[in-house]
Amino acid sequence: MFRYFYSSPLKGGLATLRSASMTSRKKDSQNGRSQNGGSKGDDRRRHRDPRENAKEQVREQDHKRRKDNEREERLRRRNEVKMVLQKTSTQANSSSSKTTSQKIAAVKRPRERSDKEKEPTRPVKRPRLEKEKPQEFDPKAFPHVAYRRITTAPDNDSDGHLVFRSGDIIRDRFQLMKILGEGTFGRVLEVFDNRNPTKRRALKVIKNVSKYREAARLEVNVLNKLRDKDRKQKYLVIELVEHFDFFGHVCLLFDLLGLSVFDFMKNNGYLPYPIEHTRHIAYQLCYSVKFMHDNKLTHTDLKPENILFVNSEYRTEEYNKRKNRRVVKDTAVRLIDLGSATFDHEHHSTIVSTRHYRAPEVILELGWAQPCDVWSIGCIMFELHTGKTLFQTHDNREHLAMMERILGSMPSKMISKSRTKYYMHGRLDWNERSPAGQYVREQCKPLHRYHHGDSEEAELFALIEEMLTFEPHKRITLGQSLTHPFFSRLPRHQQLDIKEIQQIYAQSNGAALPASSAHNSHHNHNHR
Incomplete structure (x- = not known):
């Protein structure tokens, strides 16, 4: 025989119910074995007063109803938390006076139930959450987003590469996003530059190894000399925006380009x-x-x-x-x-x-x-x-x-x-x-x-x-x-100026540019 003892689920009622059920099944099994063996075990269910059976059915129905209500309450609270989180994320750009702890407390505290909600007739459906488009990181606009400012010497892996997480900020200016490429010298990272938020940059981070640091300084020297010779970036060599040292890692900053x-x-x-x-x-x-x-x-x-x-x-x-x-x-x-x-x-x-x-x-x-x-x-x-x-x-x-x-x-x-x-x-x-x-x-x-x-x-x-x-x-x-x-x-718009081509040809061959080439350039220019 099953015997039910009800207490609130929040105080261990389900555990009490489970224990009582197992105890009753064990006793019923023992009674059954006694009867099969020919002893004088009494069949309590068969000889019990009909009024007791009716009371037991009422208790079973009451317990089932309470379990349904508790399950619906848990679903309702879970949906409330999700809706609050969604509302918080959509209002992140507004200057809210609430602190993070206040927002968390608001999420955890359920609202009072109305009389209509005390006896729901059907389970509450989960609302569909629309996927939001990713936004650019801004610590002021997104105070609830966790990020890390690297202000002390960071870890390096066994090869000397800088160890970082996506979103880390170095020099209070560059936010490291992802790895674009990797080589023996180091890695090229995509970064956001706080001084120029409309442009994404490429940061070449050299390994913290002496021979690679020296090679990087030689590259900086070459790039600086070429930049001095080509201020207008006419000769298509990538421009070094700036360079700096970050705890032993030589870093070279460039504009972000496309694929190779x-x-x-x-x-x-x-x-x-x-x-x-x-x-x-x-x-x-x-x-x-x-x-x-x-x-x-x-x-x-x-x-x-x-x-x-x-x-x-x-x-x-x-x-x-x-x-x-x-x-x-x-x-x-x-x-x-x-x-x-x-x-x-x-x-x-x-x-x-x-x-x-x-x-x-x-x-x-x-x-x-x-x-x-x-x-x-x-x-x-x-x-x-x-x-x-x-x-x-x-x-x-x-x-x-x-x-x-x-x-x-x-x-x-x-x-x-x-x-x-x-x-x-x-x-x-x-x-x-x-x-x-x-x-x-x-x-x-x-x-x-x-x-x-x-x-x-x-x-x-x-x-x-x-x-x-x-x-x-x-x-x-x-x-x-x-x-x-x-x-x-x-096509003419892809060619150098015809005078410059003639100078190059004269320097290399000691003669003027052939008429056919000059005519072709002039012809393309007229059809531009």
Whole structure:
């Protein structure tokens, strides 16, 4: 028999009810065993007075009703808390006089129930909460939002990176939002700048490691000198807004740009850029790096990752019958990452450049100068046009084999001057029948076989071939590249001033600009 003892749920009534129920089931089980065994156990339910049965049914109904009321009360209180929180968030921008503790107390204190609510006839439904749009952080406008001001030496991870949480504020000015990129030097973070709240910035935070701090100071020196030479930001090198030291982390502040040309291509499934986009990006790259060369600087680390779109918004258009591709709306770019840039008078490291864009004179350890940047630009132009890396390798000997497969034999003068042991008796020490040799034969082919006869494409590959000349002193210069026929098809608004082009051409060739190029520029200007 079940026996019910009621007390308020807030004082342990449910526990009392559960205990009494288990006790009654145990006694009933014992009574049942006695009867089955033939003893004189009495059946209380069968011989009980009918009035007692009626009272028990009333108690059961009363208990059930109380449980329903308690459950509905809990739902109502939960909904009240949610509605108060929602109302608080929508009124966060208003200058409220309530403190945080008062708001919490208001949320926890339930309102008095009306007579109609004491006996609800159906469960209370939960109101739907609309998702609010994220807003920019402002400590004054959002006093209820938790944030952390870093005013003492922060923690660093095992690699020397700054440890932070999204929303942290440094120097009472910059709010750290998220990581945009990471490298051996440190991380690039997206930040809000309180002094210029309409602009988002990129903060390059260098590792708290001595060698990286020194490299960062050299980069600051290069950027400052280029800024002094180019106050109007005409030459497309990213501008250093300011720099500072934050507990051993050198921090460089820049304007926030778009994706790199590599990341855009990666997100596009490595589909190639339209040839007019390749033309404009390459033109800007030649123009910017030529400015560095004119100031006795070599970048030494040119690659698609270090060329950023100013704005990487895009539209989608048909690529072929099977797929569409993204097409960037504005092809304006900026050159970044001058941490490896070297002045002519400074010490030149033996190895420079990222592997895939490394010039042959660097691999053979013959010494290098500004022509190694030209080689890198030729590799980049090929990649933008085809979507493929020209020299996909991580081994010096295989790299040289690819160069000879694509561009022909290495000049004997370079081989004889080389102090490395990659060549034996004037020939590359390379087994063409090995798996690596088979890979090179299958993946690489002579450069002229990559284009398909179109006149624009033929001009592009002609320029690439001149940039990928083995001997550095015979390689085309960037001043000569800017006057190449491939760039003569640029729209007028994307070209330099025609007088400046003529000056560049005269300096590099000792002659005036050909009439066809001048006419083309004038023709485009009239149709602008």
